[in-house]
Amino acid sequence: MNLFGEALRWIGDGSHWGGPGGIDTRIVQHLWVTFAAVGIAAVLAIPLGVLIGHTGRGRLVVVALAGAVRAVPTLGLLTLLGLAIGIGVEAPLLALVALAFPSLLAGAYAGIEAADPGAVDAARAVGMSEWQVVTRVEVPLGASVLIGGIRAATLQVVATATLAAYISDTGLGRYLFSGLKSRDYAQMLAGALLVAALALLLDLLMAALQRASSPTQGKVPS
Amino acid sequence: MTWLDTNRAYVLDMLVQHVRLAVPAIAISVLVAIVLGRIAWRWPRAGTVVLGIASLLYSVPALPLLIVIPVLLGIPLRSGLTLVVALAVYGTALLAGTAADAFRSVDPRVREAAEAMGYSRTGLFWKVDLPLAVPVLLSGIRVITVSTVSLVTIGALVGIPSLGNLLTDGFQRDIRAEIVVGVLGTMLLAIALDVLLVVAGALLTPWRERRPRRARATTASAVPAVEGAA
Numbered sequence: 001m002n003l004f005g006e007a008l009r010w011i012g013d014g015s016h017w018g019g020p021g022g023i024d025t026r027i028v029q030h031l032w033v034t035f036a037a038v039g040i041a042a043v044l045a046i047p048l049g050v051l052i053g054h055t056g057r058g059r060l061v062v063v064a065l066a067g068a069v070r071a072v073p074t075l076g077l078l079t080l081l082g083l084a085i086g087i088g089v090e091a092p093l094l095a096l097v098a099l100a101f102p103s104l105l106a107g108a109y110a111g112i113e114a115a116d117p118g119a120v121d122a123a124r125a126v127g128m129s130e131w132q133v134v135t136r137v138e139v140p141l142g143a144s145v146l147i148g149g150i151r152a153a154t155l156q157v158v159a160t161a162t163l164a165a166y167i168s169d170t171g172l173g174r175y176l177f178s179g180l181k182s183r184d185y186a187q188m189l190a191g192a193l194l195v196a197a198l199a200l201l202l203d204l205l206m207a208a209l210q211r212a213s214s215p216t217q218g219k220v221p222s
Numbered sequence: 223m224t225w226l227d228t229n230r231a232y233v234l235d236m237l238v239q240h241v242r243l244a245v246p247a248i249a250i251s252v253l254v255a256i257v258l259g260r261i262a263w264r265w266p267r268a269g270t271v272v273l274g275i276a277s278l279l280y281s282v283p284a285l286p287l288l289i290v291i292p293v294l295l296g297i298p299l300r301s302g303l304t305l306v307v308a309l310a311v312y313g314t315a316l317l318a319g320t321a322a323d324a325f326r327s328v329d330p331r332v333r334e335a336a337e338a339m340g341y342s343r344t345g346l347f348w349k350v351d352l353p354l355a356v357p358v359l360l361s362g363i364r365v366i367t368v369s370t371v372s373l374v375t376i377g378a379l380v381g382i383p384s385l386g387n388l389l390t391d392g393f394q395r396d397i398r399a400e401i402v403v404g405v406l407g408t409m410l411l412a413i414a415l416d417v418l419l420v421v422a423g424a425l426l427t428p429w430r431e432r433r434p435r436r437a438r439a440t441t442a443s444a445v446p447a448v449e450g451a452a
Contacts, residue, residue, distance in 0.1 A: 003293045071368050071412045073375040075386060076405035079393035083401070159283030166379065167393070176285060180380060189293060192286030203281040 007189035021174070023194065030171035030198065033089060034158045037096035038104075041153065045101050046146070049108020053142070054134055059109065066102035074099055074160050082167035092164030099160055100153040107149010111142025143213040151206035158199045172198065225399035233388065237407060239302075240384040244371045244411070247306045251313025251366055256359070258314065259321020260347075273319050280315035284308065284373055288380055300381040309373055313366040320362030324355035353426065360423040364416055371412040375404070385411070 010016065017023050052058050077098060081091035115138040123137040139146070165173030175191025178184075226233065258276070262269025282290075287308045292299045295307065328351050336350045375386030388404030391397075424430075 067368075068409075071372060071409045073372045073386070073389065073405060073408045075375045075378070076389045076401055076408065079389050080398065080401050080405070082393060083396060083398055155281055159281075159285075162283055162285050163376065163379075166390075173285070176289065177379075185293075188289050192289040195286045196282045196290070199281050199283050200278070 003185055003189055004193075006186040007193055010186045010190040011194065026172045026174060027194070027198065030158070030161055030173075030195070033093060033096065033161050033164060033170055034154065034202075037093055037157050037161075038100050038150065038154050040093075041097045041100035041104055042150065044097075045104035046108045049105040049146075049149075050112055050134060050139065052105075053109035053112025054130075054138060056113075062105060062109070066105060069098065069102050072098075075163060075166075078163055078167055087168055089164075089168055089170050092161070092168055092170060096157050096160060096164070100157050103153040103156060104149050107146050107152065108142075111145035111149070112138045113142075114145050115141035144210050147206070147210045147213050151203065151210055154206055155199060155203050158202050159195070162195050225397060226403050229400075229403075233385075233403060233407065236383060236385050236387055236404075237411065240371070240374055240386075240408070240411060243302055243305050243374045243377065243382070243384055244309070244367075244415075247309035247313060247374075248363070248367055248370050248415075250306070250310040251317055251370070252363055254310070254314045255317035255321045255362075256352075258318040259323075259325060262318065262322035263325035269322060273322065276315040276318045279311055284312065285376055285379065287311065288376070302377075302382055304380075305374065305377040305382045309370050312373065313370055316366050316369070317362045320365075321355075321359060324358035324362070325351060327358045328354040356423060356426050357430070360419060364419050367415050367419060368412045371415060372408060375408060 011023065019025070048062075052062055074095060077095045078092060081095050085091040085094070112134075119137055119141060120133060123133045128136065161171050162173035162176065164170050165177050172191055172195045175194070176188050179186075179188030179191060258272050262272050288304060289299065291297075291307050291311075292301075292304050295304075297303050297307075332354065333346065333350060336346055341350065374384045375389055377384050378386030378390045385404050385407045388400050388407070392400030392404060
């Protein structure tokens with residue numbers, strides 16, 4: 001328990017804040033790489049997922065592929081990309097995009113599929129175009145499942161961004177690895193606590209967003 | 223493949239270590255998750271709390287968890303026990319909700335029939351609830367098995383040997399073949415355990431028909447919205 005006190009003191013130490021290796025800089029880096037990875041993956045995965053959910057085609061292929069991607073140890077992907085691309089933020093970013101992809105895709109197609117078929121048929125019956133059916137009916141109705149996918153992806157990425165520090169000088173994971181190397185348990189634990197707190201905070205935020213996006217929010221469910 | 227030829231004994235050794243870490247973690251997760259799932263099913267109010275804590279634990283990243291656990295339990299960081307505990311916490315957090323769903327999936331009429339036939343509470347659990355919960359439970363166990371086998375590799379970062387050592391060692395010494403062997407070995411192990419689980423599931427639920435699934439209705443609107451929750 002004493003170690004926790006030391007770790008908290010380490011975090012509170014003013015000399016560990018500010019400057020290129022400071023805690024604030026590391027937090028910004030960590031968040032930046034997280035949002036960049038989830039953002040890039042979302043631009044690729046969500047339209048694809050919506051298309052699959054809307055047409056019902058290619059679902060099996062995608063499910064199998066997503067399962068296979070999940071079985072790949074992220075550390076392996078990171079180290080391979082690290083060797084191939086070199087030491088920089090690109091390799092971990094690419095690995096994190098790959099990590100975020102399956103959850104985003106699954107959230108998108110599950111969300112679209114979850115839309116009430118009756119509502120979709122009704123939308124067609126009143127003369128909506130397919131584009132309108134997708135954007136005005138299926139996406140709003142599936143929004144909370146879709147955001148659930150973004151939430152799962154964000155959580156995975158913010159956690160795994162810690163590993164990014166193994167191959168590049170990025171993010172809060174740096175404290176873990178330099179603490180490991182110099183046998184400075186307080187620093188290592190401080191890094192661990194910071195990452196855990198950041199992940200929890202992000203997850204709570206995303207959970208609130210998910211609740212707010214539910215179409216029946218604040219209304220009597222029919 | 224020449225790298226694999228010259229390092230076969232080392233790879234095999236790491237594979238054995240990997241299994242020794244992954245299998246106990248999965249087994250503990252399953253046992254604890256069944257207990258928690260049962261509690262959540264029986265007492266829904268307590269269940270909300272238990273499942274809430276589980277999902278909170280799940281959002282703690284793995285590597286930090288690996289560093290916090292030795293401090294909490296007073297065990298050495300480089301001990302395999304640290305990794306087993308961390309992965310069991312993860313597996314349980316992920317599986318507890320599924321276990322509660324699994325018990326909920328049991329048809330209440332079957333339970334009533336069993337009660338009417340005079341099953342005791344324990345008999346009802348072991349002979350009715352648990353076997354009928356197997357299909358849903360198994361789907362969750364398969365998910366945590368793949369994720370656990372994959373997560374064991376990060377133990378290599380703090381010095382707990384597994385196939386993950388091939389990843390870190392290959393990176394440090396710039397041997398791509400070694401990393402590839404590590405990645406493929408981990409994936410093959412996950413697939414092998416998954417196949418074992420599917421076979422075990424089929425043996426445990428002999429009443430389930432094993433014929434190919436009926437062709438699905440062609441229009442999307444005819445498919446009930448139950449799917450996709452996997």
